[in-house]
């Protein structure tokens with residue numbers, strides 16, 4: 425079969441280009457990365473699926489039979505604000521259920537790739553880490569897997585304090601990002617400055633003693649599918665604490681680190697079962 429045309433459904437709403445390329449790899453049953461490299465057509469750098477060069481945008485549009493501007497709209501241009509490329513696999517089970525019900529391709533949205541995104545902007549549901557995709561060639565998402573995730577989520581959202589805590593963490597993440605990078609003023613109610621908080625948040629992921637400290641034992645056991653510090657400490661990123669956060673690709677781990685940060689910034693905000 426020729427790979428000069430990719431006869432797959434076009435880009436979904438807010439779908440990332442990496443998601444589209446993965447769908448095409450699945451269609452052609454080829455190994456991850458192979459299809460993207462064919463866009464080189466003998467030339468050098470074509471960027472990455474989420475950040476393609478202008479030439480790659482044109483070639484990709486040709487494969488899909490759509491306009492380059494349509495492809496260009498789906499790029500993830502702010503590298504600093506998004507997770508490392510290999511780990512953009514957070515998803516909203518409610519969005520995926522809607523995809524499956526509407527018989528659309530199940531797609532990763534660009535919004536879910538942002539470092540500060542811990543909730544789906546459409547449903548306000550906590551994003552979940554898609555483990556199945558790791559290393560699984562051409563793996564498709566099934567209704568059964570999405571149903572299990574939706575059920576797990578539904579049982580959590582009835583837990584006292586769960587939804588309120590998730591919203592506090594998401595709001596804190598956005599506010600912290602705005603203070604660090606958009607020249608927003610630090611809230612007067614914060615006990616620490618944003619740069620210090622960022623270092624604290626990264627340390628909650630990398631420092632073994634801190635990871636297992638009192639604050640993390642405050643996370644209810646039953647919640648730990650959604651908020652957890654991971655099995656082992658992450659390595660410290662050489663480019664600073666923000667890069668550590670970019671490498672925390674599991675939204676559950678970012679939520680745990682934000683929990684620690686928020687408890688330092690706003691000790692008056694109650695997190696956990698008593699949250700309101």
Ligand SMILES: [Zn+2]
Pocket residue numbers: 516517518519520544545546547548549
């Ligand atoms: Zn959603």
